[in-house]
Amino acid sequence: MGPVSFRTYFEVEGEDRSRLAAQVGEQRRRVEARLVEVGRVVAVMSGKGGVGKSYVTAALARGLAPRMSRGVGVVDADLKSPTVARMLNATGPLAITPDGVRPAVGEEGVRVISTEFLLDDGRPLAWREPAHERFVWRGVLEAGVLREFLADVAWGPLDLLLIDLPPGADGVADVAELAPSLAGAVAVTLPTDESYQSVRRAMTSAREGGIRMLGVIENMKGYHCPSCGGVKPLFPGSAGERLAEDFRVPLLGQVPFSAHGVGVSAALLDRFQGTLA
Protein backbone atom coordinates (compact mmCIF):
# COMPACT_ATOMS: atom_id res chain seq x y z
CA MET A 1 0.00 0.00 0.00
CA GLY A 2 1.47 3.35 -1.02
CA PRO A 3 1.05 6.65 0.76
CA VAL A 4 -2.50 7.96 0.98
CA SER A 5 -3.16 11.28 -0.71
CA PHE A 6 -5.60 13.57 1.06
CA ARG A 7 -6.20 17.23 1.80
CA THR A 8 -5.44 18.76 5.21
CA TYR A 9 -7.55 21.05 7.45
CA PHE A 10 -7.08 24.38 5.69
CA GLU A 11 -7.20 22.78 2.27
CA VAL A 12 -10.72 21.54 3.00
CA GLU A 13 -12.74 24.71 2.67
CA GLY A 14 -16.02 23.52 4.19
CA GLU A 15 -17.20 24.83 7.54
CA ASP A 16 -15.85 23.25 10.69
CA ARG A 17 -19.16 22.14 12.12
CA SER A 18 -17.81 21.67 15.64
CA ARG A 19 -16.43 25.23 15.65
CA LEU A 20 -14.49 24.51 18.83
CA ALA A 21 -12.48 27.71 18.58
CA ALA A 22 -15.68 29.68 18.07
CA GLN A 23 -17.24 27.97 21.09
CA VAL A 24 -14.26 28.99 23.21
CA GLY A 25 -14.52 32.53 21.79
CA GLU A 26 -18.18 32.62 22.75
CA GLN A 27 -17.24 31.66 26.31
CA ARG A 28 -14.88 34.62 26.44
CA ARG A 29 -17.57 36.95 25.14
CA ARG A 30 -19.89 35.81 27.90
CA VAL A 31 -17.29 36.86 30.48
CA GLU A 32 -16.86 40.23 28.82
CA ALA A 33 -20.60 40.77 28.60
CA ARG A 34 -21.08 39.96 32.26
CA LEU A 35 -18.30 42.26 33.42
CA VAL A 36 -19.64 45.24 31.48
CA GLU A 37 -21.58 46.24 34.58
CA VAL A 38 -18.53 45.95 36.84
CA GLY A 39 -16.55 49.14 37.39
CA ARG A 40 -13.19 47.59 38.31
CA VAL A 41 -11.88 44.03 38.49
CA VAL A 42 -8.89 43.65 40.84
CA ALA A 43 -6.96 40.48 41.68
CA VAL A 44 -5.52 39.89 45.15
CA MET A 45 -2.43 37.75 44.73
CA SER A 46 0.66 36.39 46.43
CA GLY A 47 3.37 33.97 45.48
CA LYS A 48 3.12 32.31 48.85
CA GLY A 49 0.40 30.50 50.75
CA GLY A 50 -0.58 31.46 54.27
CA VAL A 51 0.07 35.19 53.92
CA GLY A 52 -3.57 36.11 54.46
CA LYS A 53 -4.78 36.90 50.93
CA SER A 54 -8.30 35.82 51.78
CA TYR A 55 -8.27 37.85 54.99
CA VAL A 56 -7.12 40.93 53.09
CA THR A 57 -9.67 40.31 50.32
CA ALA A 58 -12.50 39.97 52.83
CA ALA A 59 -11.32 43.02 54.75
CA LEU A 60 -11.09 45.15 51.59
CA ALA A 61 -14.56 44.03 50.47
CA ARG A 62 -16.14 44.68 53.86
CA GLY A 63 -14.46 48.03 54.24
CA LEU A 64 -15.12 49.28 50.74
CA ALA A 65 -18.72 48.11 50.31
CA PRO A 66 -20.23 50.93 52.43
CA ARG A 67 -18.20 53.44 50.41
CA MET A 68 -19.43 52.23 47.04
CA SER A 69 -22.97 52.82 45.85
CA ARG A 70 -23.25 49.89 43.47
CA GLY A 71 -21.59 47.38 45.74
CA VAL A 72 -18.66 45.00 45.90
CA GLY A 73 -18.31 41.40 44.75
CA VAL A 74 -15.75 38.72 45.54
CA VAL A 75 -14.75 35.73 43.41
CA ASP A 76 -13.00 33.10 45.48
CA ALA A 77 -10.58 31.74 42.90
CA ASP A 78 -8.83 29.60 45.49
CA LEU A 79 -10.96 26.67 44.38
CA LYS A 80 -9.20 24.03 46.47
CA SER A 81 -8.98 25.96 49.71
CA PRO A 82 -11.90 28.38 49.81
CA THR A 83 -12.09 30.57 52.92
CA VAL A 84 -13.16 34.07 51.93
CA ALA A 85 -16.90 33.29 51.97
CA ARG A 86 -16.69 32.16 55.58
CA MET A 87 -14.83 35.34 56.54
CA LEU A 88 -17.64 37.37 55.02
CA ASN A 89 -20.34 35.18 56.59
CA ALA A 90 -21.75 34.38 53.17
CA THR A 91 -23.56 31.06 52.94
CA GLY A 92 -25.36 29.00 50.31
CA PRO A 93 -27.33 27.49 48.80
CA LEU A 94 -27.01 29.34 45.55
CA ALA A 95 -30.00 29.86 43.32
CA ILE A 96 -30.27 29.71 39.57
CA THR A 97 -32.20 32.48 37.87
CA PRO A 98 -32.79 33.10 34.18
CA ASP A 99 -29.96 35.66 34.32
CA GLY A 100 -27.46 33.30 35.93
CA VAL A 101 -26.50 32.02 39.35
CA ARG A 102 -27.41 34.43 42.12
CA PRO A 103 -24.32 35.06 44.32
CA ALA A 104 -24.43 34.57 48.07
CA VAL A 105 -24.55 37.78 50.05
CA GLY A 106 -22.24 38.36 53.01
CA GLU A 107 -21.53 41.18 55.44
CA GLU A 108 -22.09 44.72 54.16
CA GLY A 109 -23.97 43.21 51.21
CA VAL A 110 -20.81 41.86 49.59
CA ARG A 111 -21.74 39.40 46.81
CA VAL A 112 -19.67 36.23 46.85
CA ILE A 113 -19.11 33.15 44.71
CA SER A 114 -16.96 30.33 46.00
CA THR A 115 -16.50 26.57 45.85
CA GLU A 116 -17.26 26.81 49.57
CA PHE A 117 -20.94 26.71 48.59
CA LEU A 118 -20.47 23.63 46.40
CA LEU A 119 -18.50 21.32 48.69
CA ASP A 120 -19.65 19.18 51.59
CA ASP A 121 -18.19 20.20 54.96
CA GLY A 122 -14.63 18.98 55.30
CA ARG A 123 -14.55 17.49 51.81
CA PRO A 124 -11.90 18.56 49.29
CA LEU A 125 -12.65 19.79 45.81
CA ALA A 126 -13.32 16.65 43.78
CA TRP A 127 -14.49 15.92 40.26
CA ARG A 128 -17.13 13.49 39.14
CA GLU A 129 -14.98 11.96 36.45
CA PRO A 130 -12.67 9.02 37.25
CA ALA A 131 -9.34 10.01 38.76
CA HIS A 132 -7.12 8.24 36.23
CA GLU A 133 -5.00 10.60 34.15
CA ARG A 134 -6.66 13.49 35.92
CA PHE A 135 -3.53 15.61 35.60
CA VAL A 136 -4.25 15.93 31.87
CA TRP A 137 -7.55 17.75 32.20
CA ARG A 138 -7.69 19.08 35.78
CA GLY A 139 -6.08 22.43 34.98
CA VAL A 140 -8.43 22.98 32.07
CA LEU A 141 -11.43 22.21 34.24
CA GLU A 142 -10.28 24.55 37.00
CA ALA A 143 -9.91 27.36 34.47
CA GLY A 144 -13.42 26.53 33.25
CA VAL A 145 -14.82 26.81 36.78
CA LEU A 146 -13.18 30.20 37.21
CA ARG A 147 -14.58 31.29 33.84
CA GLU A 148 -18.09 30.31 34.93
CA PHE A 149 -17.61 32.11 38.27
CA LEU A 150 -16.99 35.26 36.26
CA ALA A 151 -19.48 34.77 33.43
CA ASP A 152 -22.40 32.89 34.90
CA VAL A 153 -22.95 34.72 38.18
CA ALA A 154 -25.65 37.38 38.08
CA TRP A 155 -23.40 39.95 39.70
CA GLY A 156 -25.54 42.90 38.73
CA PRO A 157 -23.95 46.33 38.72
CA LEU A 158 -20.81 46.47 40.88
CA ASP A 159 -18.24 49.16 41.56
CA LEU A 160 -15.58 46.59 42.37
CA LEU A 161 -15.06 42.86 41.86
CA LEU A 162 -12.18 41.40 43.88
CA ILE A 163 -10.68 38.08 42.85
CA ASP A 164 -9.01 36.15 45.66
CA LEU A 165 -6.35 34.11 43.86
CA PRO A 166 -4.74 30.88 45.01
CA PRO A 167 -1.06 30.98 45.98
CA GLY A 168 1.34 30.91 43.05
CA ALA A 169 2.72 33.02 40.27
CA ASP A 170 0.48 32.12 37.34
CA GLY A 171 -3.05 32.55 38.72
CA VAL A 172 -3.18 36.24 37.94
CA ALA A 173 -2.16 35.59 34.32
CA ASP A 174 -5.06 33.13 33.97
CA VAL A 175 -7.46 35.76 35.30
CA ALA A 176 -6.04 38.39 32.96
CA GLU A 177 -6.68 36.11 30.00
CA LEU A 178 -10.20 35.35 31.11
CA ALA A 179 -11.02 38.94 32.04
CA PRO A 180 -9.15 41.40 29.84
CA SER A 181 -10.81 44.23 31.77
CA LEU A 182 -8.69 43.37 34.84
CA ALA A 183 -7.61 46.73 36.27
CA GLY A 184 -4.62 45.27 38.06
CA ALA A 185 -3.46 43.25 41.04
CA VAL A 186 -2.60 43.87 44.67
CA ALA A 187 0.12 41.72 46.21
CA VAL A 188 -0.10 40.51 49.80
CA THR A 189 3.03 39.57 51.71
CA LEU A 190 4.24 38.75 55.20
CA PRO A 191 7.13 40.87 56.50
CA THR A 192 9.62 37.98 56.22
CA ASP A 193 12.43 37.56 53.72
CA GLU A 194 11.00 34.20 52.61
CA SER A 195 7.76 35.89 51.74
CA TYR A 196 9.63 38.71 49.99
CA GLN A 197 11.40 36.22 47.71
CA SER A 198 8.24 34.37 46.86
CA VAL A 199 6.01 37.40 46.29
CA ARG A 200 8.73 39.12 44.26
CA ARG A 201 8.68 36.21 41.79
CA ALA A 202 4.92 36.37 41.53
CA MET A 203 4.94 40.15 41.00
CA THR A 204 7.65 39.82 38.36
CA SER A 205 5.61 37.19 36.58
CA ALA A 206 2.53 39.41 36.71
CA ARG A 207 4.38 42.45 35.42
CA GLU A 208 5.97 40.46 32.61
CA GLY A 209 2.46 39.35 31.71
CA GLY A 210 1.45 42.99 31.29
CA ILE A 211 -0.58 43.13 34.48
CA ARG A 212 -0.56 46.42 36.35
CA MET A 213 0.55 46.12 39.96
CA LEU A 214 -1.59 48.46 42.05
CA GLY A 215 0.33 48.11 45.29
CA VAL A 216 1.50 45.92 48.14
CA ILE A 217 -0.19 45.10 51.43
CA GLU A 218 1.96 43.76 54.24
CA ASN A 219 -0.10 41.46 56.42
CA MET A 220 0.59 40.33 60.01
CA LYS A 221 2.79 43.32 60.63
CA GLY A 222 2.86 42.85 64.37
CA TYR A 223 0.01 42.22 66.76
CA HIS A 224 -2.01 44.27 69.18
CA CYS A 225 -0.51 43.81 72.64
CA PRO A 226 -3.35 43.28 75.14
CA SER A 227 -1.21 44.68 77.95
CA CYS A 228 0.08 47.95 76.56
CA GLY A 229 -2.38 48.42 73.65
CA GLY A 230 0.44 49.03 71.22
CA VAL A 231 1.47 47.02 68.13
CA LYS A 232 4.34 44.65 68.82
CA PRO A 233 6.41 42.89 66.12
CA LEU A 234 5.33 39.41 65.05
CA PHE A 235 7.70 38.53 62.21
CA PRO A 236 11.12 39.98 61.38
CA GLY A 237 11.62 41.78 58.09
CA SER A 238 10.18 44.53 55.93
CA ALA A 239 9.05 42.68 52.78
CA GLY A 240 6.23 45.13 52.11
CA GLU A 241 8.51 48.16 51.93
CA ARG A 242 11.11 46.30 49.89
CA LEU A 243 8.59 45.05 47.35
CA ALA A 244 7.00 48.48 47.04
CA GLU A 245 10.42 49.98 46.39
CA ASP A 246 11.51 47.25 43.95
CA PHE A 247 8.38 47.58 41.83
CA ARG A 248 7.83 51.30 42.41
CA VAL A 249 4.30 50.79 43.61
CA PRO A 250 2.68 52.12 46.78
CA LEU A 251 2.77 50.24 50.04
CA LEU A 252 -0.96 50.43 50.59
CA GLY A 253 -0.84 49.42 54.22
CA GLN A 254 0.53 47.25 56.98
CA VAL A 255 -2.10 45.13 58.68
CA PRO A 256 -1.53 43.87 62.22
CA PHE A 257 -2.68 40.39 63.16
CA SER A 258 -6.12 40.39 64.65
CA ALA A 259 -7.85 37.55 66.41
CA HIS A 260 -11.08 39.52 66.50
CA GLY A 261 -12.95 40.21 63.30
CA VAL A 262 -11.92 41.09 59.77
CA GLY A 263 -10.86 44.60 58.94
CA VAL A 264 -8.21 47.02 57.71
CA SER A 265 -7.61 50.68 58.45
CA ALA A 266 -9.47 53.52 56.78
CA ALA A 267 -6.12 54.85 55.55
CA LEU A 268 -5.43 51.59 53.70
CA LEU A 269 -8.90 51.69 52.15
CA ASP A 270 -8.29 55.32 51.08
CA ARG A 271 -5.00 54.41 49.43
CA PHE A 272 -6.51 51.35 47.73
CA GLN A 273 -9.34 53.46 46.33
CA GLY A 274 -6.75 55.96 45.18
CA THR A 275 -5.14 53.34 42.96
CA LEU A 276 -8.46 52.81 41.19
CA ALA A 277 -8.97 56.45 40.34
Added chain:
Amino acid sequence: MKFLCVNCDEQMTFQERREPGDGTFAAAFTCARCGHTVAMLANPMESQLVRSLGVEIGGRTLDPEPMELVRENVAGRRDAFGSDTPARQTSSRRLQSPPTWSPEAIDRLARVPSFVRGMVRKIYAEYAAERAIPEITPEVMDRARADLGLEGM
Protein backbone atom coordinates in the same frame (compact mmCIF):
# COMPACT_ATOMS: atom_id res chain seq x y z
CA MET B 1 -12.04 19.46 13.48
CA LYS B 2 -13.12 18.19 10.07
CA PHE B 3 -13.57 14.69 8.71
CA LEU B 4 -12.68 13.97 5.12
CA CYS B 5 -13.88 11.04 3.02
CA VAL B 6 -10.60 10.34 1.29
CA ASN B 7 -12.14 8.23 -1.45
CA CYS B 8 -14.55 10.99 -2.48
CA ASP B 9 -12.32 13.91 -1.38
CA GLU B 10 -15.46 15.24 0.28
CA GLN B 11 -15.87 16.71 3.76
CA MET B 12 -18.06 14.46 5.87
CA THR B 13 -21.00 15.85 7.77
CA PHE B 14 -21.66 15.44 11.47
CA GLN B 15 -24.41 12.91 12.11
CA GLU B 16 -24.77 12.30 15.79
CA ARG B 17 -23.07 12.31 19.14
CA ARG B 18 -23.30 9.60 21.79
CA GLU B 19 -22.31 9.60 25.43
CA PRO B 20 -23.10 6.10 26.67
CA GLY B 21 -22.54 7.02 30.31
CA ASP B 22 -19.27 5.11 30.78
CA GLY B 23 -17.15 8.23 30.43
CA THR B 24 -16.52 7.75 26.74
CA PHE B 25 -17.74 9.80 23.84
CA ALA B 26 -18.54 8.94 20.23
CA ALA B 27 -19.42 11.02 17.18
CA ALA B 28 -20.46 9.78 13.74
CA PHE B 29 -19.72 11.56 10.48
CA THR B 30 -21.12 10.61 7.06
CA CYS B 31 -20.01 11.28 3.51
CA ALA B 32 -22.93 12.82 1.67
CA ARG B 33 -21.62 11.56 -1.66
CA CYS B 34 -20.98 7.85 -0.99
CA GLY B 35 -22.85 7.41 2.29
CA HIS B 36 -19.80 6.05 4.07
CA THR B 37 -19.99 6.68 7.82
CA VAL B 38 -17.13 6.75 10.30
CA ALA B 39 -17.28 6.99 14.07
CA MET B 40 -14.80 8.85 16.22
CA LEU B 41 -14.45 6.98 19.52
CA ALA B 42 -12.78 8.81 22.39
CA ASN B 43 -11.57 7.13 25.59
CA PRO B 44 -12.57 8.54 29.01
CA MET B 45 -9.49 10.74 29.31
CA GLU B 46 -9.90 12.23 25.84
CA SER B 47 -13.63 12.69 26.44
CA GLN B 48 -13.05 14.46 29.72
CA LEU B 49 -10.46 16.76 28.18
CA VAL B 50 -13.05 17.94 25.66
CA ARG B 51 -15.73 18.23 28.34
CA SER B 52 -13.37 20.26 30.52
CA LEU B 53 -13.21 22.88 27.80
CA GLY B 54 -16.98 23.26 27.96
CA VAL B 55 -17.29 22.66 24.21
CA GLU B 56 -19.17 20.07 22.19
CA ILE B 57 -17.89 18.12 19.21
CA GLY B 58 -20.28 18.60 16.31
CA GLY B 59 -21.36 21.97 17.63
CA ARG B 60 -23.72 23.07 20.34
CA THR B 61 -27.37 22.11 19.96
CA LEU B 62 -28.52 23.76 23.18
CA ASP B 63 -27.63 27.11 24.69
CA PRO B 64 -25.26 26.84 27.66
CA GLU B 65 -26.92 26.89 31.05
CA PRO B 66 -25.54 28.87 34.00
CA MET B 67 -22.54 27.09 35.51
CA GLU B 68 -23.17 23.92 33.58
CA LEU B 69 -19.50 22.96 33.76
CA VAL B 70 -19.49 23.37 37.53
CA ARG B 71 -22.75 21.51 37.98
CA GLU B 72 -21.72 18.65 35.77
CA ASN B 73 -18.19 18.19 37.07
CA VAL B 74 -17.84 19.25 40.69
CA ALA B 75 -18.63 16.38 43.05
CA GLY B 76 -20.07 18.20 46.02
CA ARG B 77 -23.24 19.14 47.85
CA ARG B 78 -26.47 17.93 46.32
CA ASP B 79 -28.24 21.05 47.56
CA ALA B 80 -25.57 23.50 46.39
CA PHE B 81 -28.01 25.17 44.03
CA GLY B 82 -31.00 25.06 46.33
CA SER B 83 -34.39 23.51 46.01
CA ASP B 84 -36.04 26.31 44.05
CA THR B 85 -34.08 25.42 40.95
CA PRO B 86 -36.24 24.32 38.00
CA ALA B 87 -35.90 20.59 37.38
CA ARG B 88 -34.38 20.94 33.92
CA GLN B 89 -31.69 23.21 35.23
CA THR B 90 -30.67 21.13 38.23
CA SER B 91 -30.42 17.97 36.20
CA SER B 92 -27.09 17.36 34.58
CA ARG B 93 -27.85 16.86 30.96
CA ARG B 94 -24.73 14.94 30.17
CA LEU B 95 -25.00 12.69 33.17
CA GLN B 96 -28.55 11.66 32.40
CA SER B 97 -28.84 8.31 30.75
CA PRO B 98 -29.72 8.77 27.11
CA PRO B 99 -33.34 7.89 26.33
CA THR B 100 -33.95 4.33 25.23
CA TRP B 101 -35.96 3.34 22.15
CA SER B 102 -38.97 1.03 22.38
CA PRO B 103 -39.08 -1.81 19.80
CA GLU B 104 -42.03 -0.09 18.09
CA ALA B 105 -40.09 3.17 17.85
CA ILE B 106 -37.07 1.36 16.39
CA ASP B 107 -39.32 -0.27 13.76
CA ARG B 108 -40.74 3.10 12.87
CA LEU B 109 -37.32 4.70 12.68
CA ALA B 110 -36.17 1.91 10.36
CA ARG B 111 -38.78 3.08 7.82
CA VAL B 112 -37.08 6.49 7.58
CA PRO B 113 -34.83 6.71 4.49
CA SER B 114 -31.29 5.80 5.49
CA PHE B 115 -29.69 9.04 4.33
CA VAL B 116 -31.67 11.10 6.86
CA ARG B 117 -32.16 8.45 9.53
CA GLY B 118 -29.26 9.63 11.65
CA MET B 119 -30.52 13.18 11.69
CA VAL B 120 -34.08 12.08 12.51
CA ARG B 121 -32.84 9.84 15.32
CA LYS B 122 -30.88 12.76 16.74
CA ILE B 123 -33.89 15.06 16.66
CA TYR B 124 -36.08 12.59 18.55
CA ALA B 125 -33.29 11.78 21.02
CA GLU B 126 -32.69 15.46 21.82
CA TYR B 127 -36.42 16.12 22.12
CA ALA B 128 -36.70 13.31 24.68
CA ALA B 129 -33.53 14.27 26.56
CA GLU B 130 -34.57 17.89 26.90
CA ARG B 131 -37.88 16.82 28.43
CA ALA B 132 -36.37 14.05 30.58
CA ILE B 133 -38.42 11.44 28.71
CA PRO B 134 -36.73 8.10 29.49
CA GLU B 135 -38.11 6.09 26.56
CA ILE B 136 -38.86 7.07 22.98
CA THR B 137 -42.09 5.44 21.83
CA PRO B 138 -44.21 6.07 18.70
CA GLU B 139 -46.37 8.34 20.88
CA VAL B 140 -43.34 10.40 21.85
CA MET B 141 -42.33 10.59 18.18
CA ASP B 142 -45.81 11.83 17.28
CA ARG B 143 -45.66 14.44 19.99
CA ALA B 144 -42.19 15.56 18.85
CA ARG B 145 -43.36 15.90 15.25
CA ALA B 146 -46.30 18.01 16.33
CA ASP B 147 -44.29 20.14 18.77
CA LEU B 148 -41.38 20.68 16.40
CA GLY B 149 -43.42 21.09 13.24
CA LEU B 150 -41.88 18.04 11.60
CA GLU B 151 -44.93 16.41 10.07
CA GLY B 152 -43.83 13.94 7.44
CA MET B 153 -40.67 12.80 9.25
